[in-house]
Amino acid sequence: MANTSIAPEPTADRAPAVTADSVVREYTRGNTGVFGQKDAPTVRALDGVSMAVTRGDVVGIAGPSGSGKSTLLHLLAGLDVPTRGTVTIDGDDIASLSQRQRARLRLNNVGIVFQRFHLLDALSARANVALPLVEQGESKRDRRQRAETLLDSVDLGDRATHKPGQLSGGEQQRVAIARALATEPALLVADEPTGELDSATGDQVLDLLVDVADEQAVVLASHDQQALDVCDLVIHLQDGTIVRRE
Amino acid sequence: MFGQRVRSLVGLAVARVAGRFRIAPQRVLLAVLGVGVAVGLMVSVTGVSLGLASQSVVQSDGVDYWLVPEQASVESIAISTGGPRLGDVHRTSQQIGTDDRVDYVTPVLLELVPVRDATTGDRTYVFAVGVVPEPDQTVLDLPAGRLAPGDPYYQNGSYNGPWTGEAILNNAAATVTNASTGSQLTPVGTNRSMTVVNVSDGGVGTAGGGVPVMLVHLSELQELTGSTSGDTADQLLVSTNDPSVKSSLEGRYPETTVVTRSGLSSQRVSASNLPLAVAVAALVSAVVVGVLFVTTLMGLEVSADRQQLGALAGIGFSQRSRSLLVAAETLIISILGGIVGVGIGILGIVGVNGLGEQYFGVDTVAVFEPQLAGYALLVAVGIGLVGALYPVWLSRRGNVLEVLA
Numbered sequence: 089m090a091n092t093s094i095a096p097e098p099t100a101d102r103a104p105a106v107t108a109d110s111v112v113r114e115y116t117r118g119n120t121g122v123f124g125q126k127d128a129p130t131v132r133a134l135d136g137v138s139m140a141v142t143r144g145d146v147v148g149i150a151g152p153s154g155s156g157k158s159t160l161l162h163l164l165a166g167l168d169v170p171t172r173g174t175v176t177i178d179g180d181d182i183a184s185l186s187q188r189q190r191a192r193l194r195l196n197n198v199g200i201v202f203q204r205f206h207l208l209d210a211l212s213a214r215a216n217v218a219l220p221l222v223e224q225g226e227s228k229r230d231r232r233q234r235a236e237t238l239l240d241s242v243d244l245g246d247r248a249t250h251k252p253g254q255l256s257g258g259e260q261q262r263v264a265i266a267r268a269l270a271t272e273p274a275l276l277v278a279d280e281p282t283g284e285l286d287s288a289t290g291d292q293v294l295d296l297l298v299d300v301a302d303e304q305a306v307v308l309a310s311h312d313q314q315a316l317d318v319c320d321l322v323i324h325l326q327d328g329t330i331v332r333r334e
Numbered sequence: 335m336f337g338q339r340v341r342s343l344v345g346l347a348v349a350r351v352a353g354r355f356r357i358a359p360q361r362v363l364l365a366v367l368g369v370g371v372a373v374g375l376m377v378s379v380t381g382v383s384l385g386l387a388s389q390s391v392v393q394s395d396g397v398d399y400w401l402v403p404e405q406a407s408v409e410s411i412a413i414s415t416g417g418p419r420l421g422d423v424h425r426t427s428q429q430i431g432t433d434d435r436v437d438y439v440t441p442v443l444l445e446l447v448p449v450r451d452a453t454t455g456d457r458t459y460v461f462a463v464g465v466v467p468e469p470d471q472t473v474l475d476l477p478a479g480r481l482a483p484g485d486p487y488y489q490n491g492s493y494n495g496p497w498t499g500e501a502i503l504n505n506a507a508a509t510v511t512n513a514s515t516g517s518q519l520t521p522v523g524t525n526r527s528m529t530v531v532n533v534s535d536g537g538v539g540t541a542g543g544g545v546p547v548m549l550v551h552l553s554e555l556q557e558l559t560g561s562t563s564g565d566t567a568d569q570l571l572v573s574t575n576d577p578s579v580k581s582s583l584e585g586r587y588p589e590t591t592v593v594t595r596s597g598l599s600s601q602r603v604s605a606s607n608l609p610l611a612v613a614v615a616a617l618v619s620a621v622v623v624g625v626l627f628v629t630t631l632m633g634l635e636v637s638a639d640r641q642q643l644g645a646l647a648g649i650g651f652s653q654r655s656r657s658l659l660v661a662a663e664t665l666i667i668s669i670l671g672g673i674v675g676v677g678i679g680i681l682g683i684v685g686v687n688g689l690g691e692q693y694f695g696v697d698t699v700a701v702f703e704p705q706l707a708g709y710a711l712l713v714a715v716g717i718g719l720v721g722a723l724y725p726v727w728l729s730r731r732g733n734v735l736e737v738l739a
Contacts, residue, residue, distance in 0.1 A: 162735055167648060188652050195650025206645035210353015211346075222346055223651050225339035253357075267649065 103179065104140040105197075105274040105305035106164050111137045111173035113159050113328075133159040135328040136173070141305040143274060146298060148319035149309040156328040157309040158279065164307055165277040166194045178274050195223055199268025199304070201278035201297075205260045207252040213239060213263045214248040220270045238266040242296060258289030265296055269304070276300060278308040282315050294318045343655055347662035351670075354635070361631050361638075362667060368627025369671020369717055370678055373710050376620035377679020380709070381700035382686060383609035383616070419566040420587055424488055424552075427466065427570055430586070435576040440466045440473070441567035443552055445559045448522035452530075453512040457522055460507045460548040464555030464567070473571070476502050476549045480532040488553035493562050498551060501528040507546035508533045519548075521558050528554075621717055624671065628721030632664045636725045640732050647734040660729045665718035672714025676707045 113134040134156045141147045141164075149157050162168040163175050169183045169190075176182070178197045182190055194200070207216045217238050218231035226234070239245050242262040252260055261281060268276055278297060282290030290312065297306055298318050308315060316322050324332040354362045420426070423441035430439045443464035448457050466485045467478035481500045489495035503513060508530070511519055519528045528550065556562045572583060583592045636643070643656055651659075683700040690699035 165648075167734055188654070191647070191650050191652045193650075194648070198650075200648050202645065202648070204641075206641060206648070208350065208353075208642055208645075209357055210350045215346075215349065219346075219646070219651075220649050222342040223339065223649075223655055225342070227338060228342070228345075231342075251353075271650075 104142045104176075105178060106307070107138075107140040107174075107176045108160070108164065108170075109138050109174045109176075111160075111163060111170045111175060113156075113163060113168070114171045133328050134163070134170070137325075137328070137330055138173075139323060139330070141275070141307055143303065143305045144301060145321065146301045146306040146308070146319045148316040148322040149307065149325060150311070150316055150322050151325035154327075155325040157325055159328075160325065161277055161279055161307065161309045164275070165198050165200050166190050167200075195220055196271055197274050199265075199271070199273040199276045201261070201264050201268050201276065201281050203280035203283045205252070205257075205264045205284070207260055207263060207267075209252055212249045212251060213244060213255065213259075216252065216263055217266045217270055219267060224271060234270060235266070238269055239263070241269075242266045256289070257285050258292060261285060261289075261293050262296060265293070265300070269300060272303070274305060276304045276306045278306070280310050280312070281308055282310065282312050287314065290314060339655070340658065343658050344662050347659050347666060350659075351663050351666045361635050365628055365631035365635075365667050366671045366674055368631065369624045369668050369714060370674030372620040372624040372627065372717070373672050373675025373714055374678025374682055376616040376713060377676060377702075377706055377710050378682030378686060378700060379616035380613045380706060381679065381683040381702050383612040384701040384703065384706075385699050386612070387609035419561075419564075419568055420570065420590065421564045421566050423567040423570065424466075424485065424565055425491075426586065430570065430572060430583070433579065433582065435579050436572055436574050438468055438471060438571075438573035440468075440471075440571050441552055442473070442569045442571055443555050443559075443561060443567040444569075445555060445561075447548070447555075447558060449511060449528075449548075450520040450522060451510075451512050452514075452517040452519055458510050458546075460503075460511065460546045462548045462550060462555050462558075464550055464552035465571075466552050473549060474504075474547060476504060476534050476547065477532060478502070478549055481549070481551060485551050485553045487551060487557065493553055493557055495553075497526070497554065499526065499528050499554070500531045500551065502532045502534065502549040503530055504534060504545075504547045507548050510546045524558055526554075526558060617713065620713055621720070624668070624714070624717035625721045628664055628668055628671075628717060629724045632660075632667065632721065632725040633728055635663075636660060636728045643729055644732055644734045644736075647732075653730055656729055657726045660725050661719075661722040664722035664725055665715065668714045668718025668721060669711065671717070672711045675714065676710045679706070679710060 111134055112132065114130045114132050116128045116130050137156075137160060139147070149160055151157050159168070163170055163182075164177075166175075166177050166182045169175070174181055174183065177193055180193055182193065185193060207213075208219070211219075214232065214235045217235040221231040221234060236245065236248060239248050242265060244259060244262055244266070247255060247259060252263070255263065261284070265281075268278075276297070281293055281297065285293060291314070294315055295318075297308065300306065308319070310316055322334045323330055324334070351362065420441070427439045427441050430436055441464075445462045445464070446459050447462040448459050450456070451458055463474060465473050465478055467473070467481040467483055469483055470479045472478055480502055482498045487493060487495045487497050501519060503511070508514060511517075513519055513530050513533070515530055515533055517530045519530065520526070521528065528548070552567065553562075556565070561567075572579065580592050643660075646656055646659075647653075680702055683702045686700045687698060
């Protein structure tokens with residue numbers, strides 16, 4: 089295992105929102121079921137990656153396709169568990185949690201912004217923003233109030249009742265960011281947040297992400313130099329290992 | 335908090351189903367229609383089976399209610415067992431008859447009467463039914479209208495009017511008494527005689543085929559059997575097309591029950607299991623067809639919706655919540671199908687009755703009862719619950735990483 093970890097030191101007064109310690113993630117190729125191959129080949133997507141992100145940091149993950157950006161992002165978001173090594177979110181080792189506990193951890197501690205927004209077509213912008221609060225069991229009034237506050241904060245207060253189909257790409261991404269912030273998570277993870285947007289709209293979205301980083305730790309994976317430019321730290325991955333930090 | 339979450343998830347399911355109707359309605363509409371047609375057919379066929387059941391009841395044509403003593407059960411309506419009786423029946427039936435909503439009302443006295451064989455003079459028993467006939471009325475499928483109308487022997491509260499001595503026999507009675515039209519029958523122990531004015535096919539219907547029945551005027555049967563004191567009878571038959579009559583019949587006598595001729599309860603008096611078998615077959619078919627529709631179309635819907643379900647998983651919705659969401663959506667679609675099905679079923683019943691009237695001269699082949707609507711919705715809920723199993727299973731198979739990649 090190559091020791092290529094570059095871990096920013098956590099600031100003294102703030103515990104890291106997320107840490108990765110010597111993380112390895114391997115995938116098995118082909119079918120390994122009852123009728124599958126016994127010794128199916130494995131692919132190592134990440135190899136000994138370590139990092140930590142505290143609230144207030146904006147960390148970018150860069151690298152060519154297949155370098156392990158998405159894999160690392162999924163691990164940091166608690167969507168996946170490492171084959172070896174440890175990922176902790178707000179102090180919880182995600183590998184030690186059940187699927188249900190991990191879902192709960194994501195709900196309360198992680199906001200995810202997807203490249204393709206993944207808003208629910210049938211719901212208004214307000215209802216989309218309030219979705220995580222539904223799972224948290226918040227009352228309708230509280231959900232509505234919180235969603236409207238968040239939409240105001242992303243300058244979409246006047247679009248609260250619009251359906252995603254009635255919003256532009258940039259507006260949809262801002263709704264997605266508002267949704268990611270609904271539960272006031274410690275960590276905001278964004279996968280190619282400007283990938284589907286034009287340059288001007290991408291700028292607005294990035295400004296928004298930087299603004300929220302006062303309260304949250306932000307990790308974004310991107311090919312886009314414009315997106316990486318706003319980051320406090322950019323981690324470059326290649327073949328599953330960290331090769332450079334800027 | 336859990337209850338709040340479940341309510342919110344159901345609300346989310348409603349919003350998503352409504353959204354589907356707006357955005358991509360084809361599959362959802364097909365699922366709703368599929369359940370609707372299945373439930374509608376079930377309602378129609380069950381209506382026909384109710385119609386079958388009600389037609390096998392011992393009844394006078396068009397009679398919709400029996401007023402019977404409480405101790406009498408629906409099953410004992412056909413045969414008098416010497417139980418409690420209703421009194422002052424001529425006056426009461428006259429009062430009921432003044433109600434415009436009532437087409438026909440008659441007290442009915444049921445007695446086993448020994449009579450002398452018309453040929454040999456041997457003693458034999460017939461089941462005598464005393465009624466107050468009106469022209470064109472049938473009672474127990476016998477043409478009561480062939481008797482002189484009204485009850486001539488009963489006049490002004492006394493039994494001193496003209497004695498008609500008329501009797502209508504069914505074939506079974508004609509056989510056991512060796513009588514035919516014009517024959518004289520003498521009830522044992524009396525000096526009265528009865529003249530057979532008609533022999534018909536009717537009788538006690540499917541519930542008691544083969545019972546020898548003699549239809550006579552009420553007051554004459556009361557006289558023959560000593561029931562004149564108190565003017566008693568076993569029941570009152572009330573013919574009406576207006577269901578509101580039932581409430582005015584209730585309370586007419588203390589400790590009596592008003593029994594509906596048709597309706598779900600009428601299955602209890604049917605000796606044949608055919609209507610029940612038809613209804614059960616309709617239920618099974620509806621459930622199977624409905625479940626197949628819902629399962630297939632909601633399965634497709636879940637497959638098409640994998641990205642959104644994956645996104646919900648990504649933002650922290652537990653597997654249980656996503657399953658509940660999919661199950662609630664399936665249930666909502668089934669219930670919508672059930673509502674559509676009730677409409678289709680009512681149309682089907684109207685259509686069947688129309689065809690029956692046009693081609694067979696039968697005015698009521700199928701019967702719709704309000705309870706059928708509740709039954710249909712219950713079946714739709716059942717379809718939704720069973721039909722949700724596959725979509726829920728399918729929704730649990732999705733890998734959030736595959737979906738989001």
